[in-house]
Amino acid sequence: MYPGSFDPITLGHLDIMERASRIFDRLIVGIGINLEKKHLFTPEERMEQIRLSTQHLPNIEIRTFSGLAVRFVEECGANVMIRGVRPITDIPAELTMMMANRRLSSNVETLFMIADGELAHVSSSLIKQIAGLAGREEFRKFLPEVVIPSVEARFRKLEQDGGSAETLS
Template identity: 60%
Template sequence: MSRRAVYTGSFDPISLGHLNVIERSSRLVDDLVVGVGHNIDKQSLFTAQERVDLIKLATQHLPNVEVKMFSGLAVRFVRECGSRVIVRGVRSLGDIEAEFTMTLANRQLDPDIETVFLMADDQYSHVSSSLIKQIASLAGDEELARFVPRVIIPHLRAKIG
């Protein structure tokens, strides 16, 4: 039986912090599904399909990573993927509080699904998609490359204008 985990998020856009969690998670399991969802609390810069495509570009060096779009409950998506493990990346104590609440809700929805937390590497603990959106129009490519995979910079530039 293969070990499959699912890393869900909005990834708008994918950051180096996200990529770090994907790379590290992919070493822990046989198959990792990156689930691109819609966060109703956030205004998206990229469409869901664009986010899927950008993550595929950024993860093409990882043969055991698959990227899929989903809507609805993450626990349902995890089950549909044939998994019982959700991977979540956390950057700070503030993230832990929100993730703890979501984990408790997910346990109520499906008690057989486990959530595994990976702490962001320290150089990514401040990186968020919101920050990237704020600085993208002001930063040069070398500066942006400290926050996002280089391969997505042209796409980010095209979207920001």
């Protein structure tokens, strides 16, 4: 199971999904719903973006969940949680989370995967920062082609409404 907010899905997320789908017979992508957090896209929109981006991967199932990811892994009948990590920046926090998850469920293993080469630094927060500071042409480099129109439309709407993508990071 690969949990995340995927707000929006990036090429880094997609790289992890493609590689994990080759390792496992079935890969559940879990879209976390956190009502405390401001999101760029609704859970349904994020689900559709992932569906469009992973059409070439027949063994992917997309679901939403709220609460602890480790509990969702158990509910799905899975025993591995995949975490995409960026070198250096994510590892300390992810190790702490992994140890907490082990205390909550000794049946769930955490598998860390680093996105391929030039995608290793990409995150949804980075997309929002780039959109706010450098413009839409720049963030396109980090998104699956099929989601670019919906992301551009959302950023245009935010600008028209007087908002900023950076406030959603």
